[in-house]
Amino acid sequence: MATIGIPKGMFFFEYSSIWEEFFKILGFEVILSQDTNRKIMDDGIKCCSNETCLPVKVFHGHVMSLKDKVDYVFIPRYQSTGKNEYTCPKLCGLPDMIAVNLGDQIKILEIKINMNSCRDETKESLVKLAQTLKIDSEKVLKAFNATWERHTQLMAKKNKANVKKEVNNKNVIILLGHPYMIYDNFISMRLIEKLERKNIEVFTPWDIDYETKRRNAHPYQGKTFWDIGFELLGSAFTCAKDERVKGIVYLTPFACGLDAFIMEFIELDIKSKNQGLPILKLTVDEHTGEAGFDTRLEAFIDMIG
Numbered sequence: 001m002a003t004i005g006i007p008k009g010m011f012f013f014e015y016s017s018i019w020e021e022f023f024k025i026l027g028f029e030v031i032l033s034q035d036t037n038r039k040i041m042d043d044g045i046k047c048c049s050n051e052t053c054l055p056v057k058v059f060h061g062h063v064m065s066l067k068d069k070v071d072y073v074f075i076p077r078y079q080s081t082g083k084n085e086y087t088c089p090k091l092c093g094l095p096d097m098i099a100v101n102l103g104d105q106i107k108i109l110e111i112k113i114n115m116n117s118c119r120d121e122t123k124e125s126l127v128k129l130a131q132t133l134k135i136d137s138e139k140v141l142k143a144f145n146a147t148w149e150r151h152t153q154l155m156a157k158k159n160k161a162n163v164k165k166e167v168n169n170k171n172v173i174i175l176l177g178h179p180y181m182i183y184d185n186f187i188s189m190r191l192i193e194k195l196e197r198k199n200i201e202v203f204t205p206w207d208i209d210y211e212t213k214r215r216n217a218h219p220y221q222g223k224t225f226w227d228i229g230f231e232l233l234g235s236a237f238t239c240a241k242d243e244r245v246k247g248i249v250y251l252t253p254f255a256c257g258l259d260a261f262i263m264e265f266i267e268l269d270i271k272s273k274n275q276g277l278p279i280l281k282l283t284v285d286e287h288t289g290e291a292g293f294d295t296r297l298e299a300f301i302d303m304i305g
């Protein structure tokens, strides 16, 4: 049986378990890349143009680290994960970017996730994957449906469990950013750990239930928009009304077009409603020094008291 590599970047932070489980059900050996480190980042940077955002560069490094260990590298094409919700063009085109930059060094396996209108595209991509791996397509469809269903149920349960977090009189900060930014310890420079060491309770968008975020993402409800936009705007506006929350930290990679808009919308809304919630923007790229990053964070923590 072939060996499948899964890079620990981008989609991995929200969907890792389903893909690992999916390939294991089909009988394949799965190898995950290591956690992000300096070498992975440096290798990724060498493959990409300067204008590429940091997480995509890092993702290239993860793929590079797998290239000699596996038969195929799995790179899903997330286009849409819900009705009227689309991903960033770089996520939609991630398998193409990797094929252009590294295609002669690896074999890519892809599944297209389009939950807005074209579920048939997902099915077609699963049939194609079955042909590539020379296995029965019915078996692949069944494994996909089972793992996706389990993932959906797990997320629903997690959301319900987290909607009202106990904070034990601690100050709370809402940490905004893409999951592949805030949950990657190397890229985020262990930001969550640093805040928690200062006795701060950290909320992230994934601590707030889906319906609340969509309801509060005014005025974008019902419109076609980025899924991460709903997540971040909805979380910021939910937390702005929560008196436990003393500030917003927004972690963003240099060159993220989506964040440039979303951050602006959040700042304008909070200022216009005079909610007075302090906001710290932390922009990181491959040259960001940890000392300067920590100094800004500590000044912010002192300010919110």
Ligand code: SF4
Pocket (backbone or CB within 6 Å): 053, 054, 055, 056, 088, 089, 090, 091, 178, 253, 255, 256, 257, 258, 259
């Ligand atoms: S949303 Fe931003 S960080 Fe994520 S892939 Fe797109 S440009 Fe890069």
